[in-house]
Amino acid sequence: MTGIRIETLTRTYRAGQVRALDGVSLAIAPGEVFGIIGPNGAGKTTLLGCLLGFLRPDAGSITVDGHAPDDLAIRRVTGYLPERLTLDRWMSGAGFLAYHHALAGLAAASRARDVAAALERVGLDATAGARAIRRYSRGMLQRLGLAQALLGDPRYVFLDEPASGVDPAGVVLFRRLLNEARARGATVVLNSHQLDQVERVCDRVAFVSRGRVEAMETLAAGAAAARVLRVRAAGALPTREALALAAAGAGAELLEVASPLARFAVADDAAAARLVAALVAAGVPVAEAASEEGRLERLFLEGPAAPGGSA
């Protein structure tokens, strides 16, 4: 297993007028949960189209486990949830899953059991499963789509906006399913605009803009990661100078003060612990200290050229 290799992939539409992908190179390791974020029209869906072998690149190459992406051996171990989900509306949810179970070449003997389990997995009960897909709500469709993508526990899972139209409980459920996929060693490629979700499930994230990978963020390294610590005091904060001094003594850097909040850049967990101790020693009534999330949001809004939030 060599994972996914994308080399200088270029793809245009309308005889070259639209450059949807422009020299994208990525290597996604087996077992990695890889996020792709970027503005509308950035080329994320086009990239998934190429990964599935649905779109032919103008230049460059893609291999999945060393095979061409449309190799049937790869299709057999791939689950896919498209951005514009259109299912066979006349079928029942359970019938649809049974059909895809058969198409995927999974054993007929376990079909009924697998379908029931797949429905339950995404929070659809047997009544919903028996209903015609044309009577499904938007979120139910999306749930059924994900159940379909995860049939047979595929080794590769490609998801284009999986949580769109899904209620908050569904979002939490989807996150759990992705973590389960990771736990069994699946390689997941995920397009999403829900940055907090991406931040919570992905090991690495590529920021794509106008067909190019503009930045790459590694999210998995929790303890060792440089980040911003937000501190909230129970009362008034001391002066800016006093805070800066305490921070410098602990090897951290004061970024911003807006009493009762202050933001510090820290290098890792140990530095964060030293900072909190120093603040308490300096008489700051620390009520709360938390790592600031939203790294991806900043990447998105400020662009890769701006400092990524970590000092």
Place this chain on the structure above:
Amino acid sequence: MNRAIVATTLRQRFTSPMRVALLLFFSVPPLLGALFMPAAGLSLLGDSYGAALVFAAGMIGQDVSSGTLQLLLARPVRRSEYVLSRWLAVALATIAVVWTQIAIATLLLGARQAAPAARDVLALAGGDALLALGMAAVMALLSSLAPGLADLGLLLVANVTATALGAFAQFRHWVALARGAQEIGRFLKPEVSLAPMLQGGAVSWFEIVSWLSTVTLCLALAIAVTNRWELSYASS
């Protein structure tokens, strides 16, 4: 050939209210005819052309325009497998309906003391099956070229063109063109008349070879067309 696709297509075709209504509309009246005008015999039944069109219309194009093909082709299914399975399912659905119709008509005629000769029943059933397989192949090609139900439009345009060409050629006495128009017509309705053969007449090798080549050509072209497709959300 993919059994799941064949089975699902059959279910899809027989649960579509529009298609079933059209079939009943066209296949019940001839049966009433058999009941009330038994003297006319099996000739009232016509052929399987209409039923084939009812089942075949949109057989590939509708999957493309609805977007369901994206999920299907993400599965380990060759495009040729998809085309051939759709073709077989459409033909089987047609054959099931026309054979049922023939069986009922034969029983009704029998009840009215006008039972047809077994030979005639066989000739009709066999000819209908060959026409069903042929039309399903023609429609597979047209449907791979056009979205939605536009394959019916293509068929109509092709037929009108062939007829107009034929008339024009007749008018100008252009034998070659007339012959060409006739060939196009034969291509658009691939059939073999089995009656003369079953009645001990000569086997029409020309008809058989022409039917075989039309079916093969249509399916090969349909597969070639679908193999060239790119699938994206804007594919229709």
